[in-house]
Amino acid sequence: MRYFFEDYSLDTERRELRRGFEVVPTTRQVFALLDYLIRNSDRVVSKDDLVDAIWDGRAVSDAAVTTRLNVARHAIGDSGQAQRLIRTLPRQGFRFVGVVQRAQDAPAGSPATALDGKNASPLVGPEWLPHREIRSEVDAPSGAPGSLPSVAVLPFANLSGDKEQDYFSDGITEDIITELSRFSELFVIARNSSFTYKGKAVDIRQIGRELGVRYLLEGSIRRDGAQVRITAQLIDALTGAHRWAERYDRELEDIFAVQEEVARTIVAVLADHVYVAELEHAKRKPTENLGAYDLYLRGMAETYKWTKEGNEAALRLFYRAIELDPEFPTPYGAAAMRLAVRKGFGWIVDRDQEIAEVRRLARCVMQLGKNDAIAFVHIGHALGYVAKDLDDGVAMIDRALALNPNLGAAWAHSGWPRLWLGDADLAIEHFARAMRLSPVDPGKFWPQEGTAHAHFFAGRYDEAFAWAATALRSRPDSHAALRIGAASGVLAGRCDEARRLAARLHEIDPALRPSTLTTVLGPYRNPDDVAKYADALRRAGLPG
Known part of the structure; x- marks a missing residue:
């Protein structure tokens, strides 16, 4: 049955x-x-x-x-x-x-x-x-809360004839997603789930079922020197009917105005009403410097490689974007997030210097950020995780969620500090919300790892091990998933599997010891949590 x-x-x-x-x-x-x-x-x-x-x-x-x-x-x-x-x-x-x-x-x-x-x-x-085949056709698929219109933005096709320009069309797509997600009248699927369909010829109705959305936005971008042509069309995923379509032939310097116009038009088409305050709140032009914006987009393309080389390349590009436009807040947060990734994957270069740099970047975001939810969520996570300024970090993430409650990454980032503060059940709720907003995300291992940690500290070791195993299927060498898998496995009585995971962890990070575990962990408020974690890894066979 x-x-x-x-x-x-x-x-x-x-x-x-x-x-x-x-x-x-x-x-x-x-x-x-x-x-x-x-x-x-x-x-x-x-x-x-x-x-x-x-x-x-x-x-x-x-x-x-x-x-x-x-x-x-x-x-x-x-x-x-x-x-x-x-x-x-x-x-x-x-x-x-x-x-x-x-x-x-x-x-x-x-x-x-x-x-x-x-x-x-x-x-x-x-x-x-x-379950999609047998349910009745309703306006709001069950992935969307209440009766909110639900939409996913598919990666806009790069028609420039130069694959090197993919980063630009991807970046414009991501910015349109961010603009749409600011409106509380919409349920918007996160970027990473939408991008799993990049370059694939998939039926519109099928995508709608898989993502649990009623509407899909698709389009293309052709960039030719200082000229850009953007086409966009909004499709009803249940019927396949086109609800709206438009073509924009503009100067490259007008790119932000086009993004805003696309987002506002879709909201007007889908929402029964749009609050004027939200429309005004969504108006933003992140930078006047297109060179800085271009460097930021290139950096984001590097981050999605999830490699050490990509992380370092992204960091360099973000700093170059800051040099071109010191008033552009988004790359400050993005650079801080790359330092957090260094710590999470065991790639730290100079711990004290990186802590000081995260705090410096945070001061810049607080001065410049205003309504930039992405900058606030990235700096908030880095403040909590790298600098261990947990209260300030949580405040930044909460500000990001207030600015953009549809930002799936913000909910994932929010889960970790709730965990460090000792509220495992609230952490699980936030991780679950992140996964609902981005159901087929290639980076889904991160909230899955967080959910594993939350169950571990709540004493639910079987559940913790199961979530760690799920995360490891997405990313087999994830430092955090190997750690929590080994620790929860040994306490769940899966000693052989726990030892295997601990041995793999030692292979990829031979310097890690139970006694030095705090160097890769967040700022857990309860020292007993850290002691329990370290003891479990010791029992799983991690040396030292």
């Missing part, structure tokens, strides 16, 4: 929970709990019912039941506070209140996967989203 609700499918035969194409890691007990609640969604289930069904009638404390219920909620994007899908009825029990559709047999060509989230292999074969 397969159950479909919101963006999720639960397959009882394969014992698999998915959100879209992504397998959601679950332990067997959490899967059984979801299965039982969904199968009995027509009634209130008592604690005794759960104990009999999930724990075979063994004596189980209320705290243990609550913990497992909260893990189950997190797995399906719910929380104990929201109780959108799993509701607790005081002195009565629990009930799954989401709209559930059932199907008996998978269509031919449906993906074959492992028995549980811990060992699930990547999806192969035809792209198939059964």
Whole structure:
């Protein structure tokens, strides 16, 4: 039997929970709990019912039941506070209140996967989203909160005849995404998920189903010296009908005006109303210096390579952009973020100098940033992680979220400081929101690693290991995923796997020791958390 609700499918035969194409890691007990609640969604289930069904009638404390219920909620994007899908009825029990559709047999060509989230292999074969096939056509797909119009911006095609100009068309696309995401009337898919379709000939309706959006914006850019032609068209992903199209032949210096006009037109087409204050708030021209803007776009193209060489190249380009326009705030934050990446991947060059530089860059962003959410989120993360100025870092990230609540990266960045402050459940909620805003993100390993850490510090070691394993499938040599995988594995009783991960961690970072773990960790407020982490790595076999 397969159950479909919101963006999720639960397959009882394969014992698999998915959100879209992504397998959601679950332990067997959490899967059984979801299965039982969904199968009995027509009634209130008592604690005794759960104990009999999930724990075979063994004596189980209320705290243990609550913990497992909260893990189950997190797995399906719910929380104990929201109780959108799993509701607790005081002195009565629990009930799954989401709209559930059932199907008996998978269509031919449906993906074959492992028995549980811990060992699930990547999806192969035809792209198939059964829950999208059987649900009714509604204006707001279930990925979008409430009834917000939902949109994804596909990478604009580079028609300049020079592949070296890809960075420019990619950068313009990313800026349009950022402009759109400023409007609270829209649910906007994050850049990294949209860019998984770059260069692919995929059916519009299929993309809409995969991303969970109603509308798609696609277009092209042709750059010829100081001239630029941009075409854009807005398509209804359910019907394939064109809602709006336009062509802009402009001077290159007008590029920001074109971006703003595209964003404002789409909001006017999709939203029932747009607050004047938001329209005014979205007006921004990041720099008058097109050379600085061009260097910034080139730097961002390097960051998405996720390599040491790309990181260093990006850092140099961002500093060059700052030299050309010292009033342009975005590259200050981007440069600070590259220093944070150095620390996260074990590429630190001079720790004290880099801490001082992050603080200097932060002062510049605070003076120049104004309404630049991207600058604030990057500097906020770097302040917290590199300089360990956690309170100031959180304030910067919160400011970014206030400026742009649709900025998926901001929610991922926000999850880590909540974790360092000791609020594991809130961290999981923020990581989950980031993953909902960018469901097929190539950088999804980062919020997955964060979710693994949060479960680890909450004492849910099986869940932590499952999330670490998922992150490692995306990036096998991730420092953070190897660390938390080894630590959670040994505490979950997976000693052989934990030792294997610890050995790989030692290969890529031979200088790391449990005693020096703080050099790669964020500023955890509770020293017991760091001690627990270090002891687990020691037990997993990390030398020293």
